[in-house]
Amino acid sequence: MTTKIPVLQINQSAEQSSKAPSITLLSLLAMIGAIVALALAAIFIKLSERELGPFATIFNRFWIAYLVLRVWHEAEVWRSASKEAIEVPADTSTRKDQLLLAAAALMFWGCIAFWAWSLTQTGVANSTLLHNLTPLFTTLGGWLILDQRFDRRFLLGLVVALVGASVLGFGDLQISAAHLTGDLAALFSALFSAANLMLIEKLRAKFSVTTILLRCCFLGAVLTLPITLLTEERLFPVSASGWLAVIGLAVVCQVLGQGLQAFSLKKLSSSLVGVLLLLDPVLAALIAWVVFAEGLTLTKWIAFLVVLLGVYLAKSSDGATHDPNNGLGNSAQ
Numbered sequence: 001m002t003t004k005i006p007v008l009q010i011n012q013s014a015e016q017s018s019k020a021p022s023i024t025l026l027s028l029l030a031m032i033g034a035i036v037a038l039a040l041a042a043i044f045i046k047l048s049e050r051e052l053g054p055f056a057t058i059f060n061r062f063w064i065a066y067l068v069l070r071v072w073h074e075a076e077v078w079r080s081a082s083k084e085a086i087e088v089p090a091d092t093s094t095r096k097d098q099l100l101l102a103a104a105a106l107m108f109w110g111c112i113a114f115w116a117w118s119l120t121q122t123g124v125a126n127s128t129l130l131h132n133l134t135p136l137f138t139t140l141g142g143w144l145i146l147d148q149r150f151d152r153r154f155l156l157g158l159v160v161a162l163v164g165a166s167v168l169g170f171g172d173l174q175i176s177a178a179h180l181t182g183d184l185a186a187l188f189s190a191l192f193s194a195a196n197l198m199l200i201e202k203l204r205a206k207f208s209v210t211t212i213l214l215r216c217c218f219l220g221a222v223l224t225l226p227i228t229l230l231t232e233e234r235l236f237p238v239s240a241s242g243w244l245a246v247i248g249l250a251v252v253c254q255v256l257g258q259g260l261q262a263f264s265l266k267k268l269s270s271s272l273v274g275v276l277l278l279l280d281p282v283l284a285a286l287i288a289w290v291v292f293a294e295g296l297t298l299t300k301w302i303a304f305l306v307v308l309l310g311v312y313l314a315k316s317s318d319g320a321t322h323d324p325n326n327g328l329g330n331s332a333q
Contacts, residue, residue, distance in 0.1 A: 161310025
């Protein structure tokens with residue numbers, strides 16, 4: 001006597017296997033879109049800081065993004081409530097989940113704040129170079145905290161990409177005791193960035209992208225406001241171009257860029273995302289070349305290719321994705 005159950009199980013397994021590559025490809029494309037959006041941050045910040053200080057720029061980035069995300073969230077809730085066939089799932093998050101969510105928001109704020117402060121204390125090259133150590137910390141944290149294992153191909157790609165990114169800023173690097181405070185701040189920004197990526201990788205198993213970003217933007221605005229009022233003269237832009245700069249920073253970089261990055265972390269490991277983020281300075285340099293006519297030497301073009309090679313090696317390794325079941329519990333869309 002035969003049964004159809006094994007056949008059904010085989011078919012389901014084959015169907016899941018066929019969907020896995022497409023899901024991973026979608027996450028990879030989302031991350032590429034995030035990198036493009038985040039690479040525009042340098043331009044928006046440069047335009048904004050013609051009128052505002054670094055912390056006022058951050059404050060406006062957070063509160064504008066929060067309003068956009070809140071409107072989007074309420075629209076999603078309204079659409080769900082208007083469809084009788086759709087049941088809104090109950091909140092199954094625990095106190096630990098909420099604490100991790102708050103920690104992710106705090107880490108993100110720390111990353112942005114320390115990097116902004118470092119730019120006032122050290123050179124742009126020093127700050128960018130040290131901030132780009134994020135993938136080193138995500139890989140170390142993934143190994144020590146998340147019990148992840150990385151093959152030689154991934155580690156080789158990490159080293160190659162880091163070398164290429166370091167060469168980009170090496171020509172302008174300044175080694176001086178006077179820049180020590182800013183250099184340490186940039187290093188802390190990389191550490192906070194890595195912690196944020198690892199936390200979001202875990203949180204994406206239960207929370208939606210909108211929920212995570214709302215918490216990050218709200219806490220970021222609350223923490224940045226008093227610092228801005230105490231250290232800077234102006235809180236809001238005074239011209240149309242200033243407003244366009246902070247709105248672009250909030251919508252393009254915070255909502256779109258960080259949103260696509262958080263979306264990709266459901267399937268891609270935080271270590272791979274950290275390596276992919278090394279493409280950010282490459283794109284930023286290319287955009288500055290086109291928009292501000294900043295020169296690019298042959299050395300920088302070679303460094304671009306080295307970064308791309310490292311990213312390819314890391315992306316094609318076994319450490320590129322993670323088990324979606326290795327998270328906090330239920331999935332979130």
